[in-house]
Amino acid sequence: MNTQTFRSWQSVQEEVLRRIHAREWSPGDLIPNEADLAAEFGCARSTVNRALRSLAESGLLDRRRKAGTRVAAAPVAKATLNIAVIRHEIEEGGASYGYFLIERAFVAAPVQVSGAMKTGSAQKLLHLRALHLADGAPYAFEDRWINTEVVPEAASEGFDRVSANEWLLKHAPYTHGDIAFSSVQAGPEVADILGVPTQSALFAMDRLTWDNAASVTKVRLLFAPGYTLRTRI
């Protein structure tokens, strides 16, 4: 028997990956328990635990107490998206960033918005519409609602120099958020703002962030055609 030692959790992980990949352990198979693997690899159980836990988090293994560890039969690919501040995203692409505030209003929101944000329908929210530019060309249109009861400082911020996209990160903590991606056709107004034909296919990102039970902000970002969200698996 091959009794090569694997002392670091990364090397243990690599060996496990190799076995899965080489079909020594096939999808659905039960693999040896942590103690046995530790003995085989010549390392502590906690080292094996670290390696296997990490693989379980990425979806490649299914682990259950008493039932043991199995190679995932249908590994749900878990892709991690990095959603950065738009300015950083543009600047990292080597382009110059531009920002233009189109509208700033303190108004009662439509019911779809107040409903989603769970604010009273009479409560006024700060409504912002703005354009992000890369090298002078329209990059993304931002349509945002801010709950000023949760972020009162936003009421005295003009948002004419700094985008809400960036300002909120520093001033409004949030506990969690819902994100949705979809594809939409450009309406006449948005088409005009982005400088694209009406009915162009736009990539949309909708985000609703929460501070515990209170909504902080709701935003829709419509990206100019050509935008691609990339990740690695």
Added chain:
Amino acid sequence: MNTQTFRSWQSVQEEVLRRIHAREWSPGDLIPNEADLAAEFGCARSTVNRALRSLAESGLLDRRRKAGTRVAAAPVAKATLNIAVIRHEIEEGGASYGYFLIERAFVAAPVQVSGAMKTGSAQKLLHLRALHLADGAPYAFEDRWINTEVVPEAASEGFDRVSANEWLLKHAPYTHGDIAFSSVQAGPEVADILGVPTQSALFAMDRLTWDNAASVTKVRLLFAPGYTLRTRI
């Protein structure tokens, strides 16, 4: 001083989150080192390490040896997408799944495909076009290329009953993949297949998976209008 104890790594994490959230530790701030926190919390350093490492992985903290741990100034939101088998995705939504193979051919691929897959331009690839249905309605159009040099068994599989989407997961291991999401307009043929107007905005997912240095498969999925990819942050 408050010397409440936090014995589990989750409770340590919650306390750290509370302090960040309450602005006791603001974005950019250096927080105490692991040893000090362990002393304060009345637990072992490794427990603190586990809590902080986890927060760093999710982007809320920046950690560097010697430089210490800081609250991230512009936390890059890391959203994890679960990309499942289409059949499971549909069935979990409570709908019945349908599958229809449109075309299966063994041909030399266009240069964009062979270039991306790094296969020889003369090498023949298995080309599949298929439709996934939810409750009988078109759900997604799949256009796929399979490298049969890497997955020879695919050559003898009809793919008329089981989608390549599902078959490959069980038969073709991969080491990594690139994923891209974008928005595209439906061309006449795709519009016809999906039963939507030409130029409809479709959500597109492009995946290219690799087995080490060899490409396994390249697929474009075009989802019918209304499709939304959701996640939580």
Added chain:
DNA sequence: AAGTGGTCTAGACCACGCG
């Protein structure tokens, strides 16, 4: 009831990267 992963501890050494 018993086996498995989940976690905690105390201590140790190491690797990185500021200053």
Added chain:
DNA sequence: GCGTGGTCTAGACCACTTA
């Protein structure tokens, strides 16, 4: 150089879940 996080160890107890 030296402080910090990164990791490993051996051992222990616990929690969950299945048999």
